[in-house]
Amino acid sequence: MNLTRAQRAQLALALEVCATPTPGNVDRHREYPDLRFEHFLAGAIGAHDGLELAAEHGPDATGIGRAFEHAVEGMSQQEGGNTQFGALLLLVPLVRSAAKGSLSPDGATAVINTTTSGDAAEFYRAFDHVNVSVKSPPENLEDLDVRLGADAIPAVKERGLTLKAVMKHAVDRDGIAREWINGFERTFEAADRIENKGGTVPDRTAKTFLELLAAEPDPFVAIQHDEATAQETSERAAAALAGEIDPSTLGESFVSEGINPGTTADLIAGGLYVALEGGVSV
Amino acid sequence: MNLTRAQRAQLALALEVCATPTPGNVDRHREYPDLRFEHFLAGAIGAHDGLELAAEHGPDATGIGRAFEHAVEGMSQQEGGNTQFGALLLLVPLVRSAAKGSLSPDGATAVINTTTSGDAAEFYRAFDHVNVSVKSPPENLEDLDVRLGADAIPAVKERGLTLKAVMKHAVDRDGIAREWINGFERTFEAADRIENKGGTVPDRTAKTFLELLAAEPDPFVAIQHDEATAQETSERAAAALAGEIDPSTLGESFVSEGINPGTTADLIAGGLYVALEGGVSV
Numbered sequence: 175m176n177l178t179r180a181q182r183a184q185l186a187l188a189l190e191v192c193a194t195p196t197p198g199n200v201d202r203h204r205e206y207p208d209l210r211f212e213h214f215l216a217g218a219i220g221a222h223d224g225l226e227l228a229a230e231h232g233p234d235a236t237g238i239g240r241a242f243e244h245a246v247e248g249m250s251q252q253e254g255g256n257t258q259f260g261a262l263l264l265l266v267p268l269v270r271s272a273a274k275g276s277l278s279p280d281g282a283t284a285v286i287n288t289t290t291s292g293d294a295a296e297f298y299r300a301f302d303h304v305n306v307s308v309k310s311p312p313e314n315l316e317d318l319d320v321r322l323g324a325d326a327i328p329a330v331k332e333r334g335l336t337l338k339a340v341m342k343h344a345v346d347r348d349g350i351a352r353e354w355i356n357g358f359e360r361t362f363e364a365a366d367r368i369e370n371k372g373g374t375v376p377d378r379t380a381k382t383f384l385e386l387l388a389a390e391p392d393p394f395v396a397i398q399h400d401e402a403t404a405q406e407t408s409e410r411a412a413a414a415l416a417g418e419i420d421p422s423t424l425g426e427s428f429v430s431e432g433i434n435p436g437t438t439a440d441l442i443a444g445g446l447y448v449a450l451e452g453g454v455s456v
Numbered sequence: 457m458n459l460t461r462a463q464r465a466q467l468a469l470a471l472e473v474c475a476t477p478t479p480g481n482v483d484r485h486r487e488y489p490d491l492r493f494e495h496f497l498a499g500a501i502g503a504h505d506g507l508e509l510a511a512e513h514g515p516d517a518t519g520i521g522r523a524f525e526h527a528v529e530g531m532s533q534q535e536g537g538n539t540q541f542g543a544l545l546l547l548v549p550l551v552r553s554a555a556k557g558s559l560s561p562d563g564a565t566a567v568i569n570t571t572t573s574g575d576a577a578e579f580y581r582a583f584d585h586v587n588v589s590v591k592s593p594p595e596n597l598e599d600l601d602v603r604l605g606a607d608a609i610p611a612v613k614e615r616g617l618t619l620k621a622v623m624k625h626a627v628d629r630d631g632i633a634r635e636w637i638n639g640f641e642r643t644f645e646a647a648d649r650i651e652n653k654g655g656t657v658p659d660r661t662a663k664t665f666l667e668l669l670a671a672e673p674d675p676f677v678a679i680q681h682d683e684a685t686a687q688e689t690s691e692r693a694a695a696a697l698a699g700e701i702d703p704s705t706l707g708e709s710f711v712s713e714g715i716n717p718g719t720t721a722d723l724i725a726g727g728l729y730v731a732l733e734g735g736v737s738v
Contacts, residue, residue, distance in 0.1 A: 177533050181501050188470075188497040202484045202493065211484065212658055212738045215470040215497070219463050222504060251459050252738050376494055456494045456534050 179272055179451070180225035183265045186446035187218035187258055189456065190439055193379035195421045197387075197411065198395075198428030199439045202376075206429065213254025220248035221262060228269040235270075238285065239293025239337055242266040246300040256304045260350045260394075260437060264361055264444035267354070272451050279357035286354055289337035295327045297337050309347040309397050318343060349393035349437035353444070360386065364445025368454065375446075375456050383442050384421060388412035392435035399433065407433055461554055461733070462507035465547045468728035469500035469540055471738070472721055475661035477703045479669075479693065480677075480710030481721045484658075488711065495536025502530035503544060510551040517552075520567065521575025521619055524548040528582040538586045542632045542676075542719060546643055546726035549636070554733050561639035568636055571619035577609045579619050591629040591679050600625060631675035631719035635726070642668065646727025650736065657728075657738050665724050666703060670694035674717035681715065689715055 177185065191214040194201040205211050224245025227236040245262045271281035302323040311319050317329035318340065330340065344351035353361055364382055371378040388411040391404035407428070414421045428434070446454075459467065473496040476483040487493050506527025509518040527544045553563035584605035593601050599611035600622065612622065626633035635643055646664055653660040670693040673686035689710070696703045710716070728736075 175529050175533065177498075177502055177530075178505075181504065181530075184501045185498055188501065189494060192494050192497060210656065210658075210738075212471060212474050212656070215474060216459075216467055216738050219466045219470065219501070220459055222463065223460075247457050248459075248463075251457065254738075374492065374494070376492075456492075456498050456536075 177450075178226075179229040179269050180222055182450045183225045183228070183269050183447050184218045184222060185456070186265065186443050186450055187221065187261055188215060189375055189379060189446050190261065190443040191215070191218075193376040193383065193442070195425040196380055196383045196435075196439060196442070197414065197421055197425035198407070198433045198435050199383075201380075201425075203422070204425050204429055209254045209257070213252045214257045216252035217249040217254070217257035220251045221245040221258065222248060224248050224262070225265065225269060228266040229273045231270065231273040235273075237293045237296065238266050238270050238289065239296030241270070243296040243300040243303075247303045250303040256306050258440075258443065259300070259304060259306050260440035261443035263350045264353060264358070264440055265447055268358065268361070268444060268447055277448060277451050279359065279362055282358045286338050286341075291331055291334055291336055293337035294330045294335050294340045295324075297340060298322070298326045298330060299324045307394070307397055311343070311347075315343055320344075347393070347397075350440060352393075353441070358444065360390070360441050361444035362448060364441050365448035365452065368445055368449040369452060375449075375454060379442060379446060380421070382445065383438060384411050384415050386441055387435050387438045388415050392438045394436035394438075395433055403433065407435060411435075459732075460508075461511040461551050462504055464732045465507045465510070465551050465729050466500045466504060467738070468547065468725050468732055469503065469543055470497060471657055471661060471728050472543065472725040473497070473500075475658040475665065475724070477707040478662055478665045478717075478721060478724070479696065479703055479707035480689070480715045480717050481665075483662075483707075485704070486707050486711055491536045491539070495534045496539045498534035499531040499536070499539035502533045503527040503540065504530060506530050506544070507547065507551055510548040511555045513552065513555040517555075519575045519578065520548050520552050520571065521578030523552070525578040525582040525585075529585050532585040538588050540722075540725065541582070541586060541588050542722035543725035545632045546635060546640070546722055547729055550640065550643070550726060550729055559730060559733050561641065561644055564640045568620050568623075573613055573616055573618055575619035576612045576617050576622045577606075579622060580604070580608045580612060581606045589676070589679055593625070593629075597625055602626075629675070629679075632722060634675075635723070640726065642672070642723050643726035644730060646723050647730035647734065650727055650731040651734060657731075657736060661724060661728060662703070664727065665720060666693050666697050668723055669717050669720045670697050674720045676718035676720075677715055685715065689717060693717075 194203045227241035267285045271285045341351040341354040345355050367382040391408045395407050396404035413419045414424045476485045509523035549567045553567045623633040623636040627637050649664040673690045678686035695701045696706045
């Protein structure tokens, strides 16, 4: 016996929030008054059934849009709100590609390429379960605003958009959409970094978090603040990596400033899943 | 939608280890070098399928011995060893009684009363998945030593013992066996205490942990040390409750002394499950 693929994805979610410090994000040692550690644990546990759907394969498998929507519904059975929406949006196609025996940039892209407008509709439905902070779409795409939830489905169907096409429209403003379109490049990079370090998995993960954040501004910080803040956040992460700031102190600062590099956390969760499938264990 | 019963039991396991400080036990802020926080999270996630079996009901439901053995197998898919054996031994009959619509001391006892020698055999098999620290049985019961694992099954069958009867033999030396025989008295007391406090669920849980530990010596501490140490541990917990010692400081002391009130943690996990079924939410 071993953990199932769905359970490995759940463990990835749990390990991401267990790793500390992940400055600005909820972790073992830091939380926000209304978004607490236990909300993430409940989110990871509740996502099980949707992740099980993602782990199906073969011609009769449930679409990944529906698997995602169901995982989000399960995740949202706690009072913290959106805990792992972005992480699940990475995990679902990764789990499916693993189930198909090809957990790789090409394998994940092959899964993305099979998405339909039915998957897109389910994706929109997922936004009805939880409030997600996203950037507004450009004016010509206002009818596709994900914040419309299921109300956008007629426009999605009229335009005949697959879920991949929906993501392509968001690639410039959303870090998860970028992963979908770019072969999950940063997710697999996170996995490599986690696999190749020493120490406990949470310690390796925390280090990798800082490395990813230092390397590229977090799109979620840009949404909640602005591009300049996101850029500065990365520079401060780089300073922590260089030993110029204590990462825990940086965490306190980010929390008090409301700087929450959530996309980087999502990439870490995806990377942890890939690493767990690759043989990393706790 | 809502969490399933199995997921609520998993959440109970996760919340128990999330609550801090629970002096002497692994929690968010304290762990042992080889028994770490992430092992408990992996244990909670891995226990899913066995807990799903426990949540069956009706005449064709899987026996609770088998549900327990399967939950333990899943729990043990991590490198920390025994994380939640005792907690699962409480949770499995509680989940079954909840599934039967009667989560109460009487309902749980009714479940216990239906156990067979087949359940007892599966219980012994569970010990093959993980090393569990237990007291040696008296001389006339040496062939029933749980540490024999499946090798004890012939003796169990020869004596025609149900799982309840096996527990009855251990009632004087094991705190979980005592719960099985005494209508889960302390488990339901833990639930009441968690339900009736204010604050976050982890905070209520940590307080309840100290209360339970102060009220009765922990049998697991007695096994790992002796009765006097267990008694003294309770007195120190009482002092922490009274504000004479900081509970976190007490936690550091217990960890450095290797005092690990594991049975109290198990009771808390059971109590959390009952509280979650009763409407407590995170």
